[in-house]
Amino acid sequence: MAVSTPTVVSICAAAQEASRVLARLPTETKDAALHAMADALLEREEEILEANARDMEAGREAGLSSALLDRLELDSARLAGIAADVRKITELVDPVGEVIDERTLENGLEIERVRFPLGVVAVVYEARPNVTIDCTALCLKSGNAIVLRGSSSAAHSNAVLARVAGDAVESAGIPSGAVALVSGGGRGDLPELAQQEEYLDLIIPRGGGGLKATLKEHATVPVLYAAAGNCHLFVDASADLDMAVSIAHNAKVQRPGVCNSIETLLVHSAVAEEYLPRVFEALRADGVELRGDERVRAVDGDVLEAAEEDWSTEYHDLILAVRVVDSAEEAIDHVNHFSSGHSEAIVTGDDAVARDFTDLVDAAAVYVNASTRFTDGAVFGMGAEIGNSTQKLHARGPIALRELCTYKYVGRGTGQIR
Amino acid sequence: MAVSTPTVVSICAAAQEASRVLARLPTETKDAALHAMADALLEREEEILEANARDMEAGREAGLSSALLDRLELDSARLAGIAADVRKITELVDPVGEVIDERTLENGLEIERVRFPLGVVAVVYEARPNVTIDCTALCLKSGNAIVLRGSSSAAHSNAVLARVAGDAVESAGIPSGAVALVSGGGRGDLPELAQQEEYLDLIIPRGGGGLKATLKEHATVPVLYAAAGNCHLFVDASADLDMAVSIAHNAKVQRPGVCNSIETLLVHSAVAEEYLPRVFEALRADGVELRGDERVRAVDGDVLEAAEEDWSTEYHDLILAVRVVDSAEEAIDHVNHFSSGHSEAIVTGDDAVARDFTDLVDAAAVYVNASTRFTDGAVFGMGAEIGNSTQKLHARGPIALRELCTYKYVGRGTGQIR
Secondary structure, three states, X not given: OOOOHHXXXXXXXXXXXXXXXXXXXXXXXXXXXXXXXXXXXXHOHHHHHHHHHHHHXXXXXXXXXXXXXXXXXXXXXXXXXXXXXXXHHHOOOOOOOXXXXXXXXXXXXXXXXXXXXXXXXXXXXXXXOHHHHHHHHHHHHOOOEEEEEOOHHHHHHHHHHHHHHHHHHHHOOOOHHHEEEOOOOOOOOHHHHXXXXXXXXXXXXXXXXXXXXHHHHHOOOOEOOEOOOOEEXXXXXXXXHHHHHHHHHHHHHOOOOOOOOEEEEEEEHHHHHHHHHHHHHHHHHOOOEEEEOHHHHHHOOOXXXXXXXXXXXXXXXXXXEEEEEOOHHHHHHHHHHHOOOOEEEXXXXXXHHHHHHHHHOOOOEEEEEEOHHHOOOOOOOOOOOOOXXXXXXXXXXXXXXXXXXXXXXXXXXXXXXX | OOOOHHHHHHHHHHHHHHHHHHOOOOHHHHHHHHHHHHHHHHHOHHHHHHHHHHHHHHHHHOOOOHHHHHHHOOOHHHHHHHHHHHHHHHOOOOOOOOEEEEEEOOOOOEEEEEEEEOOEEEEEEOOOOHHHXXXXXXXXXXXXXXXXXXXXXXXXXXXXXXXXXXXXXXHOOOOHHHEEEOOOOOOOOHHHHOOOOOOOOEEEEEOOHHHHHHHHHHOOOOEOOEOXXXXXXXXXXXXXHHHHHHXXXXXXXXXXXXXXXXXXXXXXXXXXXXXXXXXXXXXXXXXXXXXXXXXXXXXXXXXXXXXXXXXXXXXXXXXXXXXXXXXXXXXXXXXXHHOOOOEEEEEOOXXXXXXXXXXXXXXXXXXXXXXXXXXXXXXXXXXXXOOEEOOOOOOOEEOOOHHHEEEEEEEEEEEEOO
């Protein structure tokens, strides 16, 4: 059953109240709360794993795939990892109060542009319960209250994790409303949550197309779409083919379930006959299923026939769509048509083609002669991330502490008028 | 009649085509186009003023207010001013290609965060025809195509100005689709425009509540709300009252029609009896109508009675709402409840109160002991502005060249894999 109206509203209102306190907290207080949270995760391991076992059991009964069950599962080691990640966030620079620019007008008026928290951030996510803690820690460090809305499949795990986080936050003197969980079943409560524009400053969805469609239809709160990743690798005519085999293999196989792995390989026709057999051998050795267009299948008849929807599918699995193109331009057009705007790569020896690719491909991250797998807040030096934005506005790519902030112009004068 | 479907779509599609060329143009080409535009504004003065005269005549017949007619009117001097403003934009630093951050990973992969144009920006605006040129110039300089949607009251002026701009752009070798005008009557075409998410990257509305409501209801394209300005001045118990009279007078009277003028004056009860007669005298000398709550009217019985809606009204006129409050906290609550998030000011001698105000007031610009009238792209050193954002995401305050850009992470490697 969906959570009833007053509950969602009152949770969001309490989060806003708490956010006003949070916004002004010294860094030490926030870091103390994060350490308390990490401690509690370890101290309350039994309680957490018990709740998780209930979700796992229900998931098995409901016939969840092994990939989903793996995402859902917690154990001692994973919990210790989550706690360690929380402590890492205490080491990051507090973005709040950072003066981005400053200038003094001729009349003496001093104007600073200062980073401030957004206020209340809602995170809507699917199976992984670790998101409950990761996102809470990032929001607290950036001075934001958080409203969590997990999936019903992780309801018990999320409930206990949110309680652990909330208790830790309270023990550090932060109002408990700063961490709230809205745990409705199904999507019934999502439209309601997405319309709390009086209280929420941002919604970050981490999930698939259905979630995005629901928010597109209902949200009046600003949304920062994260996590969709239909990523491509284009092997240009001038590519170093050894490098192209290594990058394609890495970008597909190293961790196929994540957003910055590739789903489609585009190959220039000038090198297709030489390159395809080599890359296919490497991919098949790791069990990758290949789906290709006619020209790919002319080179290798064992490749399955790709359907039109393959070009827009995020497999998140050991499956790769492959297409032959006749120019970098055609590759760029394909990418811009099908890409979700996450991470795109080219292997090329031609600087002009590389420049065309990086200029014209419309994505958060574009790589020349490197794997798409590097798009990540930690790799980019931002510490950790709450997701990866595939939009152009506000934040693109990893959403980390600074991206969870807005700014304000603060003018300090002595009576200046215009 | 509303513009029919294929026309809005085809205009937006052509703008996107043009945007891909624009995004890669060297600064000199863009500046040449801007100079050609400024030249054409002067050379084609007769044609422009003739079209404007038709709008003015229709406006008089339709009974537009003198304030609206004044906004609509063009003459030689105003045209020269618009042309001069266009030339000023050529002097601004081109934001495109600017490297915001860079880092080299241990494996040698170089990652830059680079500023890129958004793509296609739609500007929806009301009576002032100068917006047609100002916004076009800013979009071109920042490498964006623009789709303009003016009001029917300025249809003739906007049509000729957009033509002048389009011709100038073409003469500099830029595709004409880079500057397009959608000129439907009424609001019929606005929902359609606001849903061209395949082609438009951003909509900037410059107008009142009706426009905002229409976009809130229909827009699937991201919107950056600009221009609403229900601004306040709070005179604290510790204020220098001479300064407070001067700032209140300036913020209300110097240019009442603009967004950063104040609409409400909040006065601490401890100084109300001393301050109100003095500020009222100064305001009345310039014809300001005063509307107050009971406590204000107890001090000055000639003040009209303020209704509840006065607190949320942007008069944009010589009218001021006045309220007595008992604390800075009460003032901040009033501001956060009624403010449109544009510009807010306090006069105080108390640093702690000043800090509370700047920390807690949720607005693009907050001033201590200065007039609200300083919120402006040119004053803030950004050259010019396309509007003032009252949102927290992407850009807050003046929307200038950088704010019309997004960024991309560009990774350059030599075969790095993860």
